[in-house]
Amino acid sequence: ETGVTQSPTHLIKTRGQQVTLRCSSQSGHNTVSWYQQALGQGPQFIFQYYREEENGRGNFPPRFSGLQFPNYSSELNVNALELDDSALYLCASSLDGLSYNEQFFGPGTRLTVL
Amino acid sequence: KNEVEQSPQNLTAQEGEFITINCSYSVGISALHWLQQHPGGGIVSLFMLSSGKKKHGRLIATINIQEKHSSLHITASHPRDSAVYICAVRSMDSNYQLIWGAGTKLIIKP
Numbered sequence: 001e002t003g004v005t006q007s008p009t010h011l012i013k014t015r016g017q018q019v020t021l022r023c024s025s026q027s028g029h030n031t032v033s034w035y036q037q038a039l040g041q042g043p044q045f046i047f048q049y050y051r052e053e054e055n056g057r058g059n060f061p062p063r064f065s066g067l068q069f070p071n072y073s074s075e076l077n078v079n080a081l082e083l084d085d086s087a088l089y090l091c092a093s094s095l096d097g098l099s100y101n102e103q104f105f106g107p108g109t110r111l112t113v114l
Numbered sequence: 115k116n117e118v119e120q121s122p123q124n125l126t127a128q129e130g131e132f133i134t135i136n137c138s139y140s141v142g143i144s145a146l147h148w149l150q151q152h153p154g155g156g157i158v159s160l161f162m163l164s165s166g167k168k169k170h171g172r173l174i175a176t177i178n179i180q181e182k183h184s185s186l187h188i189t190a191s192h193p194r195d196s197a198v199y200i201c202a203v204r205s206m207d208s209n210y211q212l213i214w215g216a217g218t219k220l221i222i223k224p
Contacts, residue, residue: 033211037155042200045211058211088155103212105149105157 004093004106012112013081021076021109025093032074033103034066035090043090049074050096078111086113117141120201120215128223133188135218137201140182144204147212148175148186151198160186160199191222 005024013019025032031050035043045058049068063079072093078085088110092103118139127133137146148160161168161175163184168175172191177184188195198219202212 042202042214042216043157043212044214048211056211090155090157092157102159102162103147104159108155108157110155 004091004104006089006091006106006109008109009107010110010112012114014114015081015083017081017113018077018079019081019111021078021089021091021111022073023076023091023093023106024073025091026104029093029095029104030072031094031096032068032072033092033094034074034076035092036060036085037088037090037108038084039087046076081113083113086111116216117205117213118201118203118215120218122218123216124219124221126221126223127191129192131191131222133191133195133220133222135186135199135201135220137184137186137215138182139184139201139203139213141203141213142206143182144206146177146184147202147204148184149200149202151200151217153197157200188220193222193224196221 004026007022033048034046036046037043046060046064047054047066048056052068065077068074088108090105090108092105094103121136146163150158150160163175163177172189174187198217200217201215205213
């Protein structure tokens with residue numbers, strides 16, 4: 001059974017640039033959730049994808065967008081980067097997006113915006 | 115007031131001590147998660163509870179649905195248990211997202 005993987009592990013960008021982060025879900029999982037964790041804070045929900053469709057979104061602006069592919073891997077895209085976007089970005093996979101199914105987390109991508 | 119409150123915020127203990135971390139929540143939930151986050155960021159899911167008690171090795175998690183309270187216990191604590199422990203609940207009003215506590219930073223000294 002393959003766990004959740006994320007790439008890259010670290011990334012440095014400058015303000016105004018665009019970034020794409022990637023997540024491969026655990027084998028058999030069809031749901032991916034993305035979270036942003038600023039330093040010293042708890043994770044904040046960005047959005048969730050279930051079977052290639054966005055089916056839930058937190059309080060993040062439209063410049064945060066995502067995709068889920070037929071193999072259920074996922075991308076998080078952030079346009080027009082701002083300094084406050086510097087954070088650890090976590091993805092988690094689960095089965096069927098249901099509330100009683102456990103989420104399994106990837107190691108995260110640490111994004112620094114200069 | 116946050117929907118999920120953890121206590122204490124920080125906890126330092128000696129190796130071997132029995133550790134208790136508490137979580138209280140104010141919303142109706144379908145499940146409660148305890149997660150562990152080490153420096154560097156990776157999050158590991160420890161338990162998912164909707165009732166009663168679960169045990170895994172030296173870790174025990176309990177939940178009281180009526181009182182909206184959960185505890186995470188660590189028996190015979192060890193320096194490798196040092197991490198941030200996070201309580202997160204899945205609200206009945208929001209099946210898509212977890213509502214996270216602020217975390218408890220645990221340091222176990224040898």
